[in-house]
Amino acid sequence: MKIENARAQMRKGTLDMCILSIISKEEIYPSDIIKKLKKSEMIVVEGTMYPLLTRLKNAGMLDYSWRESKSGPPRKYYRLTKKGAKYLEELRESWKAIVKSVSTF
């Protein structure tokens, strides 16, 4: 039993919610999402996020548009769809319920 394994499992379970939360605040570029996730130690390796973004987009939770960039090629900016916003709300409810249940023990 290693604490690091348990942490990894917890991060994995909540990563979707964190990504959706970050995107719900503003239209955002993936590299900036990574910066935020890394700052709060939610991801260890960056590559994990890209399949997640594409899966969420394919599931209709996210949408993106291309924007010109000053320093390079155009960048993808993600935003939440209505479906995504609803899903995030449900995720937050479940999270609150879990935290509440866990803290009663």
Added chain:
Amino acid sequence: MNQTMHINLGGYSFVMDIDAYDLLDEYITSLERHFLHEEGATEILSDIEARMAELFREKLKGSEIVTKKIVSSTIHQMGDASFFEDEHTHEEVLDDRSAGISAGKRLYRDPEDKILGGVCSGIAQYFGVEDPLWIRLFFVVLNIAGGSSFVLYVLLWIIVPIAKTRSERLAMRGEPINIDSIVRSVQDELDDIQDSLSSLKQKVKEEMDFDELNDFHEIKDVFKRYKKKVKNNRSCWCPWDTFRSYPK
């Protein structure tokens, strides 16, 4: 001195050392394999490439050439293919590595150890027979005994793909495809090249008499001067770009 090449990654152009390019190519191939059956694989890969390009630019800090060090630190930051499914901890990945050795094993023809098509050595690799000679003997004996092993051989030659890329060769040997194994196999290949170069040097030294050796040094000087010129003038055609194993 190192040879370099130009690449386009995520919409940026980079000048890379050859060994850095090999490592990057191998990494991207391993990701392609990993996402082969994933919906939106192309999109995931192009996102990852764009991010890597960004990291290269950050790490270059004004220098011009992407080195192997930059590539491997970027790869460590992105994570190797085994990380992508779920975010394991490092210990778990290590466990998978020793436990799952034969999990991804596939039958390929071995281009590095072949007499005809590399079928027998490929089979030997697949079943973990140390010396492909036994498989070869088996085929020959079966043929003499009246079996149709020759037809079988030709059929296998046609059906079984040859292990062309480094990740295919790793899959052939049943080694997991991750950064460590890729780096190791690149290193092995470089060592091989180094060995054959130094033996060539030795041979040249032995076979040339003194006068010829002087000529040789003169030629080398001319090359050196030309190289300097090329360095100062990048648009100049560089004949050894086409000869990747030109000695240092």
